[in-house]
Amino acid sequence: MEIQKVCILGAGNLGSRVALQSAISGYQVTVYDIDPNAFENAKKTMSKILYQLEKEGIVTKEDSTDSMNRIHFTLDVQEAVNEADIINESVLEDVEIKQKVWTQFGEIAPEKTIFTTNTSYLLPSMFASFTGRPEKFCALHFHDVFYSRVVDIMPHLGTDPTLIPLLEEFGKSLNQVPVLVKKENHGYIFNSMLMAFVGAAGKLLTNDVANISDIDKSWMVNFHMPMGPFGILDSVGLDTAWHVTRNMPDKSSQAFAALLKTYIDAGKLGEKSGEGFYSYPKPSYRDADFLR
Amino acid sequence: MEIQKVCILGAGNLGSRVALQSAISGYQVTVYDIDPNAFENAKKTMSKILYQLEKEGIVTKEDSTDSMNRIHFTLDVQEAVNEADIINESVLEDVEIKQKVWTQFGEIAPEKTIFTTNTSYLLPSMFASFTGRPEKFCALHFHDVFYSRVVDIMPHLGTDPTLIPLLEEFGKSLNQVPVLVKKENHGYIFNSMLMAFVGAAGKLLTNDVANISDIDKSWMVNFHMPMGPFGILDSVGLDTAWHVTRNMPDKSSQAFAALLKTYIDAGKLGEKSGEGFYSYPKPSYRDADFLR
Structure with a gap:
């Protein structure tokens, strides 16, 4: 047809x-x-x-x-x-x-x-x-x-x-x-990988291994990308990210979901609300000297 | 000083x-x-x-x-x-x-x-x-x-x-x-995230959710990157990837480590050996029509 x-x-x-x-x-x-x-x-x-x-x-x-x-x-x-x-x-x-x-x-x-x-x-x-x-x-x-x-x-x-x-x-x-996608999979292909690396970023943050900007810098510089995991989360929306994360049973996802919830409760939903991990419309990761 | x-x-x-x-x-x-x-x-x-x-x-x-x-x-x-x-x-x-x-x-x-x-x-x-x-x-x-x-x-x-x-x-x-990196962490910052998304890619493959090229395409097109997780693994070396993966206790890492081992046993170590998930020096993911 x-x-x-x-x-x-x-x-x-x-x-x-x-x-x-x-x-x-x-x-x-x-x-x-x-x-x-x-x-x-x-x-x-x-x-x-x-x-x-x-x-x-x-x-x-x-x-x-x-x-x-x-x-x-x-x-x-x-x-x-x-x-x-x-x-x-x-x-x-x-x-x-x-x-x-x-x-x-x-x-x-x-x-x-x-x-x-x-x-x-x-x-x-x-x-x-x-x-x-x-x-x-x-x-x-x-x-x-x-x-x-x-x-x-x-x-x-x-x-x-x-x-x-x-x-x-x-x-x-x-x-x-x-x-x-040969068989049904929550998150298809790309979103499965996206959730995995964003989850790893959340774990680094909640375990106090590194701060938000250093985690994003590591991703941006190594992969020559315009934003890192926390910039991506701001663009996806922290409410959406929370809905996905809180349904994951493992301990580090739960810790990250709890952290996301504190942002949401403070009205910080990411780019769409003007604030999330960064402040918009001019988040610091877009500053020329962020990667210095 | x-x-x-x-x-x-x-x-x-x-x-x-x-x-x-x-x-x-x-x-x-x-x-x-x-x-x-x-x-x-x-x-x-x-x-x-x-x-x-x-x-x-x-x-x-x-x-x-x-x-x-x-x-x-x-x-x-x-x-x-x-x-x-x-x-x-x-x-x-x-x-x-x-x-x-x-x-x-x-x-x-x-x-x-x-x-x-x-x-x-x-x-x-x-x-x-x-x-x-x-x-x-x-x-x-x-x-x-x-x-x-x-x-x-x-x-x-x-x-x-x-x-x-x-x-x-x-x-x-x-x-x-x-x-x-505020406290000791295997894989520092970037490698932690890299291992997470590459592990997710491995899980998609070993669970037969998608094939190698479709997984790589998803990553490359969404993130405008020159290679996807399996291209990255070929460049890192499958032997190195196996050393890291086999030490992870979870079931999907173990399944992926077992798959990597079959490549290694066949002499396929990635770019350095001429073959891994792709064949070198001209892997298909660099073809102009790969992203069609």
Whole structure:
């Protein structure tokens, strides 16, 4: 089958990005949300990204206009899935909400429609039976689409294997690097590694082996990267990091979760709240003399 | 005190690099080794690095000549430590050898000489008493000096605290970013995090969650890095990685150590043997189309 029409469920940050890249790649796109305000934010996100892509010479002004014209925003479920070849779902990271959404769309979507979820920490097997078409259901997990161009393809046990090459091609057509997660794994591939090294950084801190800036400096200088683990945590959000960390049973994860909680209780959620391990908008790790 | 004369024990790869940077920074340097052949290799290493630094416009031809003129190679222990303000030791990563070396130099070095060890995985407290001057002894651990410009300062419990700022200044004078490891920790700061994410990569592989190239792609694309965990392991050496991993008690480290052993038994030690997870000199992760 050939994918021509893409339906995005959830007009949040990630949904907007997947929708925009789909339109840039030439697909017809519908974006569904229950909240009309979400569309305004989505359009702002898309405009900002297009402005940046134009500045970098990746798209022309005309490409931007054409892309936006290929995106249709709708509050109507029927309109959203009409003739859709594939759905990519980025609704709230909540098991019940996702189960409800998949039940609803399982009933009204055309038979041909492939169902994919963009869940970050949940597993496709939690929703497969609700879709009514488990064999056509798979996780298709984007990172940030434009800077981190990886897309994880993670089937559940009941996914039809012929779906995999199709999703790989679809991922490539969206300018992504597709990687296959052969069996269900919390955190896919990259997030598993990210959590491991960020956890090691947390352990160094809670065991008082080194301070925040020296830990970040070690990472930044050795890997020539613009931020270290605590800068990354600030950008992920300390609340999100806490949700993941507190579910890990080992002693050092628990100690780090307890430390994260003290930040959260003080209103320090990272970049989005203006303060986390660093103060924003000008965190010290971006200072020219930080790496001295 | 002012550091003017630097003594390097061990003319291997790391010793050569620290010696060269010390000379570039204007210090008088003696390099000691028991094997005269080591000096020939050291000179080759230094010439290669200077050639590269000249090409990049970091040093002039004249700087290179001056630097090499500041380095004196010697097989004579007395000549090596004569008037040395600091010793940085990079001999074999073997407890008994290091203890023997520190006993010897503890007896003959001037009273003023600061003793530092470049050990990668051992701890300064294992050698402190052998030096005869534990208060003047500290780990000063370089990474590769020119590309990864971090230097770890890791005191043992008996290190005089006034030594720390002095070593920080010395590190900065060598164009390094000094970081403080407040208490002894195997793997300092960076290596702790490196081992954690490489261990997570190993777990993904041994649990058959993803294959080598998809794991590396995920890391490379998300972090815009030139290699992923398995490329890094090939560059570190699978034998070194095995030594570290097999000493970790958890089940997934043991499974990964067992996998590494199968590579080692097949003569695949990574880049240095021509084959590891990838084949060298042209590993597929450097192909233009690897990230497609």
